[in-house]
Amino acid sequence: MSIGQEVTNTPKPAPAKPVRRLADVIFAGTARSSGILILLVLVGVAAFLIIEAMPAFTADSKDIAGGKGFFSYIWPLVFGTAVSSIIAIVLATPVAIGIALFISHYAPRKLAGPIGFVIDLLAAVPSVVFGMWGLQVLAPQMGPVYKWLENNLGWIPIFAQGSTTGRTIVTASIVLAVMILPIITSVSREVFLQTPTLHEEAALALGATRWEMIRTAVLPFGRPGIIGGIMLGLGRALGETMAVAIILSPGAFTWALINSGNSTIPADIALNFPEASGLKLNTLIAAGLVLFVITLIVNMIARYIVDRRREFSGAN
Amino acid sequence: MSKRIEVNDLHVYYGNFLAVEGVSMTIEAKSVTAFIGPSGCGKSTFLRTLNRMHEVIPGARVEGDVLVDGENLYGPTVDPVNVRRQVGMVFQRPNPFPTMSIKQNVLAGVTLNSKKLSNSAADELTERSLRGANLWEEVKDRLDKPGSGLSGGQQQRLCIARAIAIQPEIILMDEPCSALDPISTLAIEDLINELKDQYTVVIVTHNMQQAARVSDRTAFFNIAGTGKPGKLIELADTQTIFQNPTQKATEDYVSGRFG
Amino acid sequence: MTTALVTPEEPKLDHGIEENPVRPAPRFAWLIVLLASFAASAALFAALGFSIVGVIIVGYVIYLIAVTVTYSAMAGRRKGTDQLMRSLIYGAFVLALIPLVSVLWTVISIGAPAISADFLTKDMYGLKGVVDKAVVEQGAPLQGGALHAILGTLIITAIATLISVPIGLFTAIYLVEYGKTSRLAKSIRFFVDVMTGIPSIVAGLFAFSLFGILFGIGTKNGIAGAVALAVLMIPTVVRNSEEMLRIVPNELREASLALGVPVWKTVTKIVIPTAASGLASGVTLAIARVIGETAPLLLAVGVTMKTNVDPFNGPMNTLAVYAYNLFKFPLNPGYRDPSLERAWGAVLLLVIFVVLLNLLARFIAKVFAPKTGR
Numbered sequence: 001m002s003i004g005q006e007v008t009n010t011p012k013p014a015p016a017k018p019v020r021r022l023a024d025v026i027f028a029g030t031a032r033s034s035g036i037l038i039l040l041v042l043v044g045v046a047a048f049l050i051i052e053a054m055p056a057f058t059a060d061s062k063d064i065a066g067g068k069g070f071f072s073y074i075w076p077l078v079f080g081t082a083v084s085s086i087i088a089i090v091l092a093t094p095v096a097i098g099i100a101l102f103i104s105h106y107a108p109r110k111l112a113g114p115i116g117f118v119i120d121l122l123a124a125v126p127s128v129v130f131g132m133w134g135l136q137v138l139a140p141q142m143g144p145v146y147k148w149l150e151n152n153l154g155w156i157p158i159f160a161q162g163s164t165t166g167r168t169i170v171t172a173s174i175v176l177a178v179m180i181l182p183i184i185t186s187v188s189r190e191v192f193l194q195t196p197t198l199h200e201e202a203a204l205a206l207g208a209t210r211w212e213m214i215r216t217a218v219l220p221f222g223r224p225g226i227i228g229g230i231m232l233g234l235g236r237a238l239g240e241t242m243a244v245a246i247i248l249s250p251g252a253f254t255w256a257l258i259n260s261g262n263s264t265i266p267a268d269i270a271l272n273f274p275e276a277s278g279l280k281l282n283t284l285i286a287a288g289l290v291l292f293v294i295t296l297i298v299n300m301i302a303r304y305i306v307d308r309r310r311e312f313s314g315a316n
Numbered sequence: 317m318s319k320r321i322e323v324n325d326l327h328v329y330y331g332n333f334l335a336v337e338g339v340s341m342t343i344e345a346k347s348v349t350a351f352i353g354p355s356g357c358g359k360s361t362f363l364r365t366l367n368r369m370h371e372v373i374p375g376a377r378v379e380g381d382v383l384v385d386g387e388n389l390y391g392p393t394v395d396p397v398n399v400r401r402q403v404g405m406v407f408q409r410p411n412p413f414p415t416m417s418i419k420q421n422v423l424a425g426v427t428l429n430s431k432k433l434s435n436s437a438a439d440e441l442t443e444r445s446l447r448g449a450n451l452w453e454e455v456k457d458r459l460d461k462p463g464s465g466l467s468g469g470q471q472q473r474l475c476i477a478r479a480i481a482i483q484p485e486i487i488l489m490d491e492p493c494s495a496l497d498p499i500s501t502l503a504i505e506d507l508i509n510e511l512k513d514q515y516t517v518v519i520v521t522h523n524m525q526q527a528a529r530v531s532d533r534t535a536f537f538n539i540a541g542t543g544k545p546g547k548l549i550e551l552a553d554t555q556t557i558f559q560n561p562t563q564k565a566t567e568d569y570v571s572g573r574f575g
Numbered sequence: 576m577t578t579a580l581v582t583p584e585e586p587k588l589d590h591g592i593e594e595n596p597v598r599p600a601p602r603f604a605w606l607i608v609l610l611a612s613f614a615a616s617a618a619l620f621a622a623l624g625f626s627i628v629g630v631i632i633v634g635y636v637i638y639l640i641a642v643t644v645t646y647s648a649m650a651g652r653r654k655g656t657d658q659l660m661r662s663l664i665y666g667a668f669v670l671a672l673i674p675l676v677s678v679l680w681t682v683i684s685i686g687a688p689a690i691s692a693d694f695l696t697k698d699m700y701g702l703k704g705v706v707d708k709a710v711v712e713q714g715a716p717l718q719g720g721a722l723h724a725i726l727g728t729l730i731i732t733a734i735a736t737l738i739s740v741p742i743g744l745f746t747a748i749y750l751v752e753y754g755k756t757s758r759l760a761k762s763i764r765f766f767v768d769v770m771t772g773i774p775s776i777v778a779g780l781f782a783f784s785l786f787g788i789l790f791g792i793g794t795k796n797g798i799a800g801a802v803a804l805a806v807l808m809i810p811t812v813v814r815n816s817e818e819m820l821r822i823v824p825n826e827l828r829e830a831s832l833a834l835g836v837p838v839w840k841t842v843t844k845i846v847i848p849t850a851a852s853g854l855a856s857g858v859t860l861a862i863a864r865v866i867g868e869t870a871p872l873l874l875a876v877g878v879t880m881k882t883n884v885d886p887f888n889g890p891m892n893t894l895a896v897y898a899y900n901l902f903k904f905p906l907n908p909g910y911r912d913p914s915l916e917r918a919w920g921a922v923l924l925l926v927i928f929v930v931l932l933n934l935l936a937r938f939i940a941k942v943f944a945p946k947t948g949r
Contacts (some may be wrong), residue, residue: 019395027839028753034745035763038809042766045777045806048784077785098667106664111781115668117937122675124929126867128895129922132902133678136915178674185671209657232772239774241870242895246903266776274878281792288780292773299772303765369833372757401835411826415848425834428844475830480835 046292053286055279060287063279073283074265080169081264081291083257084244085237087173088180091229095177096184103185104192105214116137116189123182131246134175139166139247142174146258157255165248169262175243180233187232187306191225192218224305231302235295241266265291318516319385319485320345321366326380327545328361328370336362339380341535348508348517350527350554353537354568354569358546359520366518367403368396369523386484401429404479406489410471412463412478419459421474422446425482441481449477450507469500476507480515487511489519493526505530524570528558529544536566600650605658608645612638634791635666682923689717690921699880704907711910719906719922724883724897728840730886731797731876731893732866735804740858742805743812746937750813751820752842764817770810778806779871786875797886800876800893804865811864819850852943856936863932865927869895894925 061069094299099119103112153159169181173218203213219226251261263271269284269291276284321343336358343349351359366379368389382389389399412421422442426433433441442459446452451473455466463474472492479487479540489508493501504544508530511517521527527534535551550563561567616634620626642662647655697720709715746763754760782803786794823846831841847854877890878900884891898921905914 019393021395021397021837021839024837024839027842028749031745031749031753032759034742035749035759037742038746038763038770038813041806041809042770044785045773048781048788049777051788052780052784052929079641095667095670098664099671102664102668106661107668118675119671121930122671124863124867124933125675125678126869126895126925126929128867128899129678129682129926131897132918132922133674133681135902137677137681153681178671181671182842184737209653211657211660214660226597232816235772239776241770241774241776242899245870246899251586266774266870269776269780270873273874277793285780285784288777295772295774296769299769302772303768307765307768367833369829372829372832397835397837399835402831405829405833407826407833409826411830413827413830413845413849414852415845424831425836428831428834428836428840443706470771478834540689 020267037205044187046289049285049289049292051284053289055282056286059279059282064283065280070286072282074287077263077265077268077287078261078290078294081193081238081266083262084169084173084176084264085234086159088176088237089230089234089258091177092181092184092233093226096181096229096233097188097226099181099185099200100188100192101214101218103189105210105218116186119182119185122178123186127240127242128246130175130179131243131254134171134243134247135167138175139171142166142168142171146170149258158257160256163249163259165249165260167247167260168258169248169264170257172244172247175247176237176240179240179243180236183236184226184229184233186189187229188222188226191222195221224308226305228302231298231305235299235302237300238295239266239291241270245270318345318514321486322381322383322386323366323519324381324383326362326365326378326382327499328358328365328378329345329376330373330377336537337547339360339548340434341548341551343516343518345516346512346514347532348512348519348530349535349551350531350534351518351520352522352524352527352534352569353546353549354539355522355568356542357537357539359535359537360490360545362548363490363520364519366486366488367400367405369400369405369557371396401425401482402484403486403488404482406472406475406479406486406487406492408491409495410468410475411448412466412471412474414462414512414545417460417475418466418474421463422477422481424478429482439550445477445481446474448480449473450503450510451477468501469503472496472500472504473507476511480511486514486516486518489517491520491522494522496517501526524558528554534558536561536563536569538565538569576647598650598654600646600654604645604649605642605662608642609638612641638662639666668739671722679926682919682926685916686919686921686923689916690923691717693718694720694917694920695725696720696722698882699906700882702880702906704910707905707907707910707913710913715912717916719917720922721894721897721917723879724892724894724921726882726884727797727876727891727926728866728893728895728928730871730884731800731804731891732862734798734801734886735808735865736858736862738801738805738809739812739861743809743861744816744854746809747820748815748842750817752838752846767810767813770806771814775803775807775868776870776874778803779874781806782871782875795877795890796888797876797891800891801871801886803871803875804868807868807871808861808865809830811861812858815861816850816854819853819857820846822853824848852939855943856940859932859936859939863929863936866928866932869899872896873875873899894928896919898922898925 046173056064056070064070064073065075103115107115141309143164143166146166146168147164148162149159150162154162199217199221200213203217210214244264248263248267249260250263250267250271254261265287269288272280273284323339323341323343326336326339327334339362351363353359366382366389370376370378378389378390384402388394395490413424416424419438419442420427422445423433423438434531439486443456446455451470454470455474463471466474476487476492493504496504505526508517508519512532519527519530531554533551534554534557536549536557537546538549539546550557550567551562552561557566558570561570613630613634616630616637619633620630639659639662641654643659644654646658694717697718700717700723702719706715706718710717746767750760750764754763782799784797784801785802827845827849828841831845832838836844872893873894873896876893876896878896879890880894883889898918901914901921902918905911907914
């Protein structure tokens with residue numbers, strides 16, 4: 001049996017290219033190309049959107065819907081997108097942190113698993129379902145609330161003119177909050193569970209109550225995770241289409257958030273796309289490009305925060 | 317089938333870090349050679365260069381030659397896969413394949429290399445390898461059960477059976493008993509004694525008594541300090557190393573003065 | 576039992592950082608407070624006019640105040656705060672259950688009556704608004720169904736899976752077995768994570784633009800939809816698979832390589848079979864995530880009322896788009912209810928699919944996992 005070759009006249013072997021089997025080279029090459037393909041897809045998403053959006057940027061401003069150019073078209077949508085997402089974040093964050101703490105530090109150990117599953121289920125419900133539920137169930141409930149707000153706080157511009165149907169950007173935001181709850185919960189829960197037991201026990205050994213232990217050991221440790229989770233939730237809320245498209249009765253920009261009116265980029269695209277053609281189509285794709293860029297930035301910040309935390313804790 | 321190993325001035329690097337420096341030694345055929353030394357002295361690293369398993373670690377590379385019966389493992393046209401088919405290896409912790417039965421585990425090396433075996437040849441090879449690993453009597457009635465259902469010591473002997481099923485020339489063992497209880501350890505040591513009738517066996521061990529019990533020759537590795545490379549201090553008959561070493565460091569180590 | 580070393584009334588705290596010692600409180604004090612709060616709230620609303628929502632909200636607020644005050648009085652201010660936070664955290668959990676229960680209840684109660692043999696075996700082709708008028712005014716049975724949408728959902732999701740699984744799995748293999756911590760691997764990991772956040776409608780716009788440029792603007796078909804879904808699905812497949820491959824012990828790879836098995840066979844014959852159940856469960860979850868997508872399919876596939884099983888040719892329909900469309904644009908705007916019923920029926924099917932896929936994923940992960948224990 002021969003393993004290698006005879007060493008007869010080896011001049012100190014220069015570190016030659018290692019011998020590799022063809023099948024290994026092909027397999028490794030396929031794996032690597034798949035990875036590169038994914039990067040190319042991401043580039044492709046940007047490239048094709050830019051190509052198709054170009055006409056909207058270069059067209060004569062009076063040809064753009066609204067007649068005042070792309071910028072005038074897009075800013076109320078950006079405003080609506082931002083406002084609805086921020087309201088959603090503000091509503092969802094405390095509840096999500098509460099649930100995460102409930103699962104990690106309050107619920108009986110046996111229940112923690114099933115509860116996690118229920119929250120995951122919330123994440124699995126298709127967005128169109130939330131939209132339909134928001135319009136048919138939630139919106140009618142919100143009508144009286146908006147009337148009450150108008151009667152009592154109507155002097156504040158955002159509470160002027162309460163809608164009776166409830167088809168407002170605030171209702172849409174509440175549904176968005178429900179939809180982003182699971183993502184914030186799961187990221188927070190993960191970091192809460194990573195809190196060093198030693199810190200927790202040290203706090204308890206000093207006679208801290210459960211809440212004091214959480215305040216002094218768990219929350220400071222989990223803060224970057226919570227922030228990362230919020231950013232991820234924000235990314236999702238910014239891009240969520242169906243809930244807003246179904247619930248909101250869209251219209252021009254208005255400060256009265258509890259009235260119909262306003263719209264968001266994804267809802268505007270979904271509502272107008274099926275009938276659009278020509279420059280209108282390009283305008284909508286340009287709006288999508290703007291959305292893409294915004295969510296890309298938000299997600300990159302989120303990932304940066306979450307990843308840094310991961311390296312720091314040594315957990316993976 | 318059993319071959320002699322000759323190592324000429326071998327350096328092992330991790331990236332730019334020199335892990336093992338200038339090892340030259342001869343390992344005799346049909347004998348058991350033990351590597352001893354303190355943690356981090358490079359004995360396991362060096363062992364892995366004998367079947368090019370160190371290449372699994374990113375950045376690891378060697379300079380120097382390892383000759384097996386005169387043929388260089390590091391020749392430019394040598395495929396590491398072929399090297400490993402000739403130089404088998406047993407690891408610290410038993411690692412049977414969890415998706416396979418006992419029999420499939422034994423035959424894994426052959427079947428994964430797409431060699432077709434007739435049923436009778438497969439049965440015959442299974443029995444021969446398991447007998448060779450002193451495991452046949454214990455498992456012959458449950459060859460189709462998962463290998464992970466065995467005890468730790470049995471799993472380790474299963475791994476030895478798996479290694480000898482591909483009929484290597486040389487068997488490397490990297491602290492094969494460190495995860496086992498004393499009874500299982502004894503069984504493995506007995507087995508090593510039998511294996512040397514057919515194979516060249518190289519064993520890394522932390523346990524000096526074990527080295528004294530199982531090996532014919534012993535190599536002592538040492539390290540000058542953290543960040544320094546490991547070195548071969550001396551290689552001699554086991555009796556000499558333990559009773560009459562030539563080096564002061566060896567004597568200090570085997571008499572328990574450090575390490 | 577010897578006598579307690581520390582008297583419960585006055586704990587000796589020698590480290591001197593506690594200014595407000597905690598005293599023990601009766602175990603079920605909170606329950607009594609809870610019942611009392613809701614009783615008070617109910618009494619209040621009985622006087623004002625009953626409202627279940629009002630009773631719950633006001634009862635909870637009364638409870639929060641009462642429980643804080645009670646525990647502060649009984650066991651010290653710190654215990655009061657602790658109990659307040661505990662109540663808020665439990666409250667958050669219950670609050671999250673409300674929409675979940677309400678959504679599921681709505682879907683089942685409205686959707687279930689719509690589901691019939693007809694609903695599963697007929698499409699909406701040629702149906703006019705008058706049939707819904709007949710349903711409402713004469714109590715005629717619901718006509719038309721979601722067959723075309725069911726088929727479309729299955730076909731488009733299957734194609735998306737066929738595209739995403741090889742790319743995703745091979746990428747995961749690259750990351751775990753080859754790239755490890757190289758710069759390329761790190762950037763792939765980062766951008767895959769970023770890709771997870773691509774809004775679904777942007778994926779739809781991408782597929783629409785891509786197919787528009789390749790085959791003429793306005794090309795809408797099943798494949799375009801599958802491409803859009805694949806863009807959404809790939810990141811999930813990559814991350815799930817990567818996690819599953821990573822937990823395969825390195826010892827198994829070494830054992831295989833030491834037997835003289837080449838790397839590619841070690842990966843395909845040892846690593847992947849060991850991780851198989853986890854990989855399958857990850858793919859199932861990825862399918863569950865995209866099966867209910869609406870926006871990208873609305874853009875890239877379009878809508879049709881007719882059964883179309885050819886993904887290369889013309890618009891198709893899917894359950895989510897079907898539901899959205901009937902919900903938003905009822906067959907007969909004067910008689911909305913039959914269309915809403917169909918929409919909720921479609922959504923119920925979708926939710927059933929999603930729940931089944933989730934359960935299937937758990938089942939696969941549990942039952943087919945290789946036994947590593949002794």
